Amino acid sequence: MRDEYVITNVQNKTKKSFVLASVMLAMFMGAIEATIVSTAMPAIVGDLGGFSLYSWVFSSYLLMNTVTVLIYGKLSDLFGRKPVITWGIVLFIIGSILCGLAQTMEQLILFRFIQGFGAGAVLPIASTIVGDIYSKEERAKIQGYLSSVWGISAISGPAIGGLLIEFVSWRYVFWINIPLGILAIAGIWLFLHEDIEKKQPKIDFIGAFLLTMSITSLLYMLVEGGINIPWLSWEALGLFIFSILCFSLFFWNEKNVKEPMMPFSIWRERSIFIANIVSLTSGIILIGISSYLPAFVQGVMGESPTVAGFTLTAMSVGWPIAATVAGKLLLKIGYFKTSFMGGVALICGGTIFVTMNPAYGPLYVGLGSFFVGVGMGLTTTAFIVSIQSHVSWQQRGSATAANVFMRNLGSTVGAALLGGILNTRLIAYIKEQDTTGKLTVDSVNRLLEAESRSNLSQTARDILQPGLTVSLHWVYGGVLLFAVISFVGILFLPRDYPKKEEI
Template identity: 35%
Template sequence: MPKIQPEGEVPPASVPPQGKADRKPRSTGVVMLALMITMLLAMLDNMIVGTAMPTIVGDLGGLNHLSWVVTAYTLATAASTPIWGKLGDMYGRKGIFLTSIVIFLVGSALSGLAQSMGQLIGFRALQGLGAGGLVVGVMAIIGDLVPPRERGKYQGMMAAVMGVAMIGGPLAGGTLTDHLGWRWIFYINLPLGVIALTAVTAVLHLPKKRTEARIDYTGAGLLTAGITALVLITTWGGTEYDWVSAQILGLGVVAVASLVAFLYVERRAAEPVLPLHIFRSRNFSVITFVGFLVGFVMFGSLTFLPLYQQTVQGASATNSGLLLLPMLLTMLLVSLVVGRVTTETGKYRMFPIVGGVLLTAGMVLLGTMDTGTSRLTTGIYMAVLGAGMGFLMQLTMLIAQNSVEMKDMGVGSSSATLFRTLGGSFGVAILGVLFTHQVQDTMVEKAGDKGKAITSGGAQLEPSQLDKLPAGIRDAYAHAVSDGTHQVFLWGSLAAAVAFAASWFIKELPLRGAAPKAEDGGAAPVERAPVAETV
C-alpha cells in the first residue's frame, strides 16, 4: 500500500513533486530577495536621512522642529510594530505585508514632495507607520516559510542587509544630496519598493486566513499611548525638557497609566493585540530582555563612535562611516556563520552566552580609548564588539520565534522587534545624557567659562564649528569628547554584562523542523509552514 504523504511534510528527495522539483528553490529565492530589499528599505531610511538634514533645513527651514523629522518616523514605527504583527496573525501575512509596503512607499513619495517642515514631519510619520510592518512582516514571513532549524542562515542574510544599510546609508545620503538633491533620499525607495512589491505579489503564496474575532482596538490604543509616551520621554528628556520638568513627569504618568491599563485589558480581550501568554515561555521572556539590551548597546555605540572618530581622530563624516567597517563586517561574518552552524547542528544556547562575553569585552575596550588611540586600535576594538553583535542580533529573533506557537508568529516577531527598538531608543537617550554631562564638565574643567559657553547649547559641535575655534579650545573639546565616549562605553558595558548574565537562563529547546539529513541518509521530514511557489 503506498505511503500517504502527511500534509505540510516535505516529500523525499527521490520522489519530487511533478513539475516543481526544480522550480520551488528559484521561487523561494525570489521571495527571499524581495524580503531582503524590503528589509533594506526599512533599515536604510533613518541612516540615509541623517546626512541630508542640514540641506533639508536650509531648503525648508524649521530648524527648531528638526528632531521631529526623525522622531515622527521612529515613533510611528515603534507604535505600529505590534499592531502589524497581530494583524498578520489574524488576517493573513501576505496582504498585511503588502499593505505596509504600499503605505511606506506613499509616505516616501510624499516626503520627497514636501514643501514645508510640517509637511515633511507628517509624511515621515506616515512612512514610519508603513515601516513598522516591514521588519515584522519580513521576519514573520521567514518564520512561516522556514522552520527554525533552517532559519538561522536566512536571518544571517538579513543581518547582512542591516550591515549594508549601516555602511551604505550615510554614503548614499551624502551622494544623493550632493548630486541629485535631498528629495531623492526618499524617491530612491520607490523603485526598490516596486520591485519588492511585484516579487512578493507574484511569487509568495501563503494560505489566506481570516478570524471572526474583533480587533482589540482598546488594547492597541493603550499600547500606542504607552509606547508614544516612552519614546517621547527618551527623545525629549534632558534635551528639549529637563528630566524633572512637568512635561517629562507628565509623560511618565501617561506611560505608566497606559501600560497598566493595557495589561488589564489584554487579560480579558478575546483576541489581544499582544497576547500575554507568550511571555509565559521563559525562553521568550529572557531573549526579549536580551534583545532590549542588545539594542541599547548597539544603537548607543553606533551613535557616538562616529562622533569620536570625527572629533578626536580627525576623520571626515564620510570616512567615519567607512571606519565602522571592522565592526559591521565582523558582525555580518559571525551572523552568517552562526546561522549556518545553527542550521546544521540545531544547537544555539552557547551563542548568546559567547555573544554576551564579546559584547561586554568590546564595550570595555572601547571605553579605554583616549585622545591618543589610533584608528587601527579602534578598529580592533570595534571588531570585537561586532563579533558580539553577530552572535546575538539575529539569534534573538530565532529563539523568540521558536518559543511561540505558529499562530503567534506575528506577535512574537513584532514583540522581539519592538523591545529591540525600545532598547535602542533608551540607549541613545540615556547614554546621550551621560555623554553630554561629561563633555560639559570636562570643557568647564579644561577651558573654564569659554568651555561652558561653547557647550551650553549641546555637547555635539559640527566640524565647521570646530574649525573656527582656537587651538586650545579644540584640544579641550577633543579631550571632552574622549571623556564622554568613555562614559558611554563604560555604562554600555554594564548593560552588555547584564545581557551576558541573562543569556545563561536560556534553555536549549529543540528547534522545530528536523535536521537537513536524517541519520539513515534519507531526507528527514521537516515541520514546514506553506512555502513559496511559482504561479
C-alpha cells in the same frame, strides 16, 4: 492540522527564491536607511541646525516603529503577510520622500514619524514570511542569509551615503528608498502565494493607544530631562508615573482582550522570555553605536562622512558573518552557548568604545563596531530561530513581532536615554569651560561639518571637541553597562540543545 495545511500549501505555490530575494530587498531598504541616515546626520545637522534635537531624528522614527510593529504582527496573522508588508513599504516610501524635502529639523522629525509608521511592518513581516515558506530544517540557514543583508547594506550604504553627501545632497539618502521599495512590492505580489483562513478582525485599538501613550511620555521625559525638564521636578515625575500607569493598563488589557497585540501567554516559555528581555537591552546597545558613532568620528576625530560610515560598516559586516556561523552552531553547541558567545562579544565591543581615544584612529573604532556586530549576529539568530520553532503559524507573526518590538523598544528608549545623557553632560561641560557664555549645545553643529569646523575659533574648538569627547564617553559607558546586563540575562537561558526537527 490547519497549521500544517497552510504551511504546505504556501510552500508548494510560492516561488521561494524570488520571494526570498524580494524580502531581502525590503530588509535591505530598512538596513541601508539605518547606515545612511546615521552617516548623514552630521551633514543634516550642519545644514538644518538643531543639534539639541539630534536624538529626536532617531527617536521619532523608532517610536512609531516600536508601537506599530505589534499591530502589524497581529494584522499579518489575521489578513496575511502580503497586504500588511505592502502597506508598510508604501508608507515608508512616502515618509522617505517627505524626509528628503524637509527644510527644518522639526519637519524632518515629523516626517520620520511617517517613515517609522511604515517601517514597523518591514522587518517583522519579512522574517515571518521566511518562517512561513521554509521548513524548520531550513530556517537557521535562511536566517543567516537574511542577516547578510545587513552586511551588504553596510558595505554599500556608507559608501553610497558618503558620496551622496559629499557630491550631491544628504536628501538623496532618503530618496534612494523609492526604487528599492517599488521592486520589493512587485516581487512579493508576483511570487508570494498565501492561503489565509478568513477571520473577523478584532484589532486591539485600546492596547495600541495605551502603549503609545506609555512609550511617548517616557521618551519625552528621557530626551528633555536635564534640558527643558529638570530631572528632579514634578514634571519629570509626572511623566514617569503616567508612563508606568499606561503600561500597567496595557498589560492588564492584553491579558483580558480576545485578540491582544502582544500575546503574553507565549512569554511563559522561558527561552522566549529571556530572548525578548535581552533583545530589549541589545536594542539600547545598537542605537547607542549607530546613532552616536559618526558624531565621534567626524566631530572629535575630524574624519569625513565616508570614513564615519565605514566605522559602522564593521558592525554590519560582523553581524551577517556571525549570523551565518550561528545557524551552524545551534545544532552543535545549542542555543545557550551560541548566545553566550554573543554576550561576550557585546562586552568586548562595549569595552573598546569606553576606552576610545581620538588618537587611536578609525580602525580602533571599527574594531569595536565589529565585536558588537558579532554579538548581535549570534544572539538575534539564536533568538529568532528559537521563537519561531516554539509557536504555531497563527502566532508566528505576533511572536516574531514581539521580539522585534522589544529590540525596537530598547532602541527607542536607548536613543532618548543616551541622547539625554549626551546633552546633559555637554551642557555641563560647556557651562564649566566657556567663560564668555557664547557657546551652547547647538554650537556643536559647526563642529560636525568640515567647512564650519574650520571657521571656528581655536578657543571654541578647544572647548567643543573635548566636551563632545567627554559626553560621548558617558554614552559609551551606558553601552557597556547594557552589554553587561545582556550577558547576565543570557546566563538564565535554558541549557538545552535544539532538536533537529526544531530548526
